[in-house]
Amino acid sequence: MSGVTLSMAPRSEPDKTITSETTKPQHKPISQQQQQSVMGGVMGSLRVIELQLVAFIMVFSASGLVPLLDLVFPAFASAYLLVLSRLVFPAHGSASSGSQEIFQGSRFFRFYVVVGTTIGLFLPLAYVLGGFARGDEHAVRSATPHLFLLSFQILTENIISGLSLFSPPVRALVPLLYTVRRVFVIIDWMKDVWVNKTLPANAPVKDIAWFWFGRSLAVANVVYFSINLFGFLIPRFLPRAFERYFRERDEIHAKTAEDKRSAVISKSQPTDNKKAD
Incomplete structure (x- = not known):
């Protein structure tokens, strides 16, 4: 997620x-x-x-718990990415034979990925399921839009990472677009649990623990994905994708020009030989 699936694409x-x-x-x-x-x-x-988990999340996320804007966003993002892949950043012919990897992370980066998967996917999923079990509709409605968008992001990243049809800039824009939207969704989630939700007087300990678990989880997601957006995707992941794309384009143009020069030279040699005879 957030570039993880793409940056960790298997290499040959x-x-x-x-x-x-x-x-x-x-x-x-x-x-x-x-x-x-x-x-x-x-x-x-x-x-x-x-x-x-994507299949499971999409089932209960489409049950009226997701706002219309978030329901439409994946369709808009997919259409926009298709237009970019066709008209603006078409894939080069040599991209299919090369590695699909954009960013090769270290061991620390892989640990960072696992932490993000836990904070962004597993714990929110547990929070939503716990909300269903406890009858806490407020918790379910607060966290479900984030899970819905994240499920589509994971699905899109997995599909695009296996296709040579999409160039590196287009593949890098998938986590960028979804993360930007999800940051605003998570901020709304944090506002719901910190402003709109209050504890009743003399609440049991388990209710207090559940209340602060939801608050802490919302803050953790805002912090993690803000760092991911402004500290990794924009300054490192996206420039690396564009660098690779334009390097491949320049190599193809240079090879094409060299082939044309070779063809011109090979055609001129028989003519010179005939004149010499």
Whole structure:
């Protein structure tokens, strides 16, 4: 999410254990291989869980708990991305053969991703389900729009990351568009739980704990996704996508120009030979 699915897209790397006459076999340390396999397994499991949760979230999010503006937003965003992919940032022909990865994160970044998945998806889902169980309609209505938009973001990122039809700038705009909208939705959520919701006098301890859990969760989401938007997506993720896109475009243009020059030279050589004869 928020660029996670796209930045963590699986890479097709060459086998470095193959030897040739000029290269020596390169073997990764066993500990490094184990660490990469463990982290890859964790991230893969998170993706499977996210996709399973998307279907569940969309079912109860479409039951009248989501405002009309948030219901329409995914359709608008999808149409806008399709227009950009066709008219403004079309995919290059060589993009399908290269890696789909835009941003290669470190171990700390992967931990940051797991924290974001927990704060943005799992805990809000538990909060909504707890609201259903407790009959707290206010909690359900406050957090459901965020989950609804996040579910569409995850779904869109997973679809686009597997298609070479979309160029890096278009793929990078998916988390950017959804995160901008969700920040405003989460601010409304925080306003609901901090301003519009109050505890009755002599409330039980479990009600007090539930009340502050909702408040803390809303604040945590505002903080995390604001940092994600202004500290990662805008200053790092989006520029990296544009840099890769224009670098690929320049390489293709340079190769095309070189092929044209080669074709002109090859055509002129037979003519010169005939004149010499």
